[in-house]
Amino acid sequence: MENSPVPTERPAEADPRFALMDHAMGYLFPAALRAAAALGVADHLGTGPRPVAELAEEVGADPLNLYRTLRLLATRGIFAEDGTGRFALTAAAELLRTDVAGSFRSAILMLTDRTFWLTAGELEEAVRTGTSPFERLFGMPFFDHFARDADTAAVFHVGMAAMSDPENPVIARACDLPPEAVVVDVGGGHGGLLLSVLRDNPASHGVLFEQPHVLREHRLAELGADDRWTLATGDFFTEAPPGDVYLIKRILHDWDDERCVRILRNCREAVYDQGRVLVVDAVITQGNAPDPGKVIDLLMMSSLTGRERTRAEFEALFDQAGWRLTRVIPTGTRLSIVEGVPAT
Known part of the structure; x- marks a missing residue:
């Protein structure tokens, strides 16, 4: 009787049910990543491979x-195990130091974070x-929780x-x-x-322009020219300091349309002549291709009231707030600059 051939791969892996199973257990990888980061494992591998x-x-x-x-982390290139059971840093694991x-x-x-x-x-x-x-789980809205829990x-x-x-430099x-x-820089x-x-x-x-408890940790002194910057405290839902250009990075995606319009309108009312607004956020593309913005969008859905938006959705916000969207500028990062000028 002939020997049975040795299988070279796991059986039935072409069956989509196995792919679904892998997707369903995908949450275990970020759990492992958090554990390694929280324990500070990478800090102890800076001099070379170490036994577990x-x-x-x-x-x-x-x-x-x-x-x-x-x-498990090594299967995705975060840490690497050698033949003796020691673990070493990889390029990705190096960034956990x-x-x-x-x-x-x-x-x-x-x-x-929880x-x-x-x-x-x-x-x-x-x-x-x-x-x-979020409010049911933590007893208050997202940013109220952060303001009360240092x-x-x-x-x-x-x-x-x-x-x-x-x-940021890009x-x-x-x-x-x-x-x-x-x-x-609104909410910067x-x-x-x-x-x-x-x-x-x-x-x-x-x-x-930020809340006082955030400004206490500002980094603008690193510029080495204190006469070139000013700190301003306030609530971007009610006001904005006067200026030529408003940077709004990763802010609008936190909020629903009504509050986004409020933020943009406050900037519109405060802007100098010939000014503009630069909204720095993900701009969602159509189609089925992978898009990191579609992942962050579900983070917004579960924790906040906002969402990632398409160009058309940004245009609608701008129109309601008295701005005219002029262009979307790629940055070479996962974020784009959505530029607007005062509507006439």
Whole structure:
């Protein structure tokens, strides 16, 4: 009797049910990624590959479970296991270190924080009702929770800065600013984008418009020219400082149409003659191709009241707020610049 051939791949993998099963369990990968980031594993691999037993002792983890977690991450190029069972950094894992330029660890901790994680688990409620489950789970709306919980707010703002730092210089170069413009960064967080814009436009003056507890951690002093920027506190739903150019990065996607129009209208009422607005957000494309904006869109659905928008949807917002959309400028990042000028 002849020997049966040895199968070279798992049986029935062409069956779409197996692909669906993999998709259904996909949440375990970000869970593993968060665990490795929270434990600080990457910080202990900077000098080279290490046995799991040593890593586990240093980070305070169970050796077997740490091994199982790193083994899964290694299947996607985050950490690498050698033939002796030691783990080493990869280019992606390197960015989980806290002591390297461009560290992305805080961004990972933000994106996998329970404020997003728990609400994503209740996405069905958002789909059924058209409202976010956040307030039911946390007892208050998203930004109210952040304003009252200093630890969570720090996770969010530091994580957003880490996520934004690689893209801000690229986006700043794509901004077409008039000479000596007064640039108002609306809800600009710690000021990372405004800092990049001011570095690229030495004749411009910047205004960072934010809430007081956010401005306490601003970074504009890094510019080394304190006369070129001003801090302004206030509520972008009720007012905006005067200026030539309004930067609104990753703000409108947090809010429903009514409140987006309110933000844009306040800028329209405060803008100087010949001014403009530059909304920096994902612009959703039509079709079935993968689009990172469609992923973030569900994050907005589960935790907030906003959404990612198409060009036509931005145009409708601009029209209601007294702006005319002039163009959508690619930036080379996952975000585009949606430019508007005052409607006549």
